[in-house]
Amino acid sequence: MLDYKLLAALAAVIEQGGFERGSQALGLSQSAISQRIKLLEARIGQPVLIRATPPAPTDVGRRLLNHVQQVRLLERDLQDQVPMLDDAMPERLRLAINADSLATWWAAAVGDFCAHQNVLLELVVEDQEVGLKRMRAGEVAGCVCAAERPVAGANSEVLGIMPYLAVASPAFIARYFAAGVRAQVLPQAPAIVFGADDLLQHRYLATFGVTGSFAYHLCPSSEGFVRLLESGFGWGMVPELQVRDELAQGKLVELIPGRSIDVPLYWHYWRNGGRLLAGLTQHLRRTALKALLPL
């Protein structure tokens, strides 16, 4: 069998983002953690970590982390059957969620489940286009994102559609679009972009035939994004769910009423993820469609 003391050291350093925090999480000295990882590398015959800030797993390190994640979930099932093993602490579940889901429907959809199962969440926020890399890296047990194709060892299923609207403040629209939303004006009217992976604004511009560069602010925060929109910094694509009140109150206005971009959201989870993850998957099947539209 593998030496799980060594694997736990690797997982702690990656999950906590450093040797110091990793050692604190395990209640060990930094040199003890460091020795365990060196021993693991000596046994495997290759490095498992890239020593950077924060440390990153090598390819083989990633495969080991995937394995640790799945073993932990299976251990939970075992604890149900052999209660003496249970240390009465709530289970921790690491999940990657796109920021807009976290800012809107996610909490209401899974709150009951987490309370009943006594599970504590460790959420990692990722743009919907890139959350899967956390699954591939073995850092999370499940992931909500816009990519359909599962990573090796995982399943994916569609949760529903999140429609995005192009909106701006009335003052911004008066300043830039008084003569209508035209292809000539759009590149100069600043957009707000969530991050380098957020291509929704590009896709909206493409519907006007605008494909070159355009002016934009970068704001990697869902709520900050809406605040910038309200304060007239620019126009941007936001989930209809998130700005329903602002639209009703007239604080934000659609650029072209009724023109949305529909983003499908998928739930990815390890196939051998144990009963907790299977239960969460069943629960999500029922609750996600209370907020999302059917595909």
Add this chain to the structure above:
Amino acid sequence: MLDYKLLAALAAVIEQGGFERGSQALGLSQSAISQRIKLLEARIGQPVLIRATPPAPTDVGRRLLNHVQQVRLLERDLQDQVPMLDDAMPERLRLAINADSLATWWAAAVGDFCAHQNVLLELVVEDQEVGLKRMRAGEVAGCVCAAERPVAGANSEVLGIMPYLAVASPAFIARYFAAGVRAQVLPQAPAIVFGADDLLQHRYLATFGVTGSFAYHLCPSSEGFVRLLESGFGWGMVPELQVRDELAQGKLVELIPGRSIDVPLYWHYWRNGGRLLAGLTQHLRRTALKALLPL
């Protein structure tokens, strides 16, 4: 003089988080960017980059990035005096802001300034305790955070105080605190923590004499944090500004009414940051106190 082609390559790789994106931002091939950075390292006689994902600057790399950031701001002043140099594109300003400021007062406080100055923001979100490391790393020109002491070459001044309240949903309070908020119950009642650097919940627990470990969810998103609170996942510390409506509507309730933790916020900016940064500083002095309390 320094070869700014080489420095620009270094800045692009760090700011864009990789060689591929850095080369796209400069419109160069990846091998051209790579050669420029190697040449820079050959001239300086030491590495400027740690080749990880994403790449990180070495100590000397960081000093070079600080310098690039300041030169860019000085160039903007020059363009005002020598308009032929101006390429008519809006200036970009990279700033680090704590997530809770971005989710609340920031946009309203600086919206007018940015629109009048035709400046585009690139915001980096950092927990209020750690934003300064972005200044030190030379990645941003200014920073809103809870640390007072400026980094070398920068000034800091207080903006005001953001009071944080400990809140939870009525259902959560009924479940865990029906007999009052007591030190014995607090470690078992799950908290919500923004990230490893968020110690506000620890500080609140310490006011009850609770200093050991406690159950918590991790949620690195300001709006997601409030959604988890509403859905009864746990209790947590949030800016009073952010949950005013939820408190008025009874969706959230204070654990102990009137017991707040006051977080002072500081504005850090490069001393030789040029007129744009000086103007933003003057503007913030006037507008931040519309939302924050005086120190």
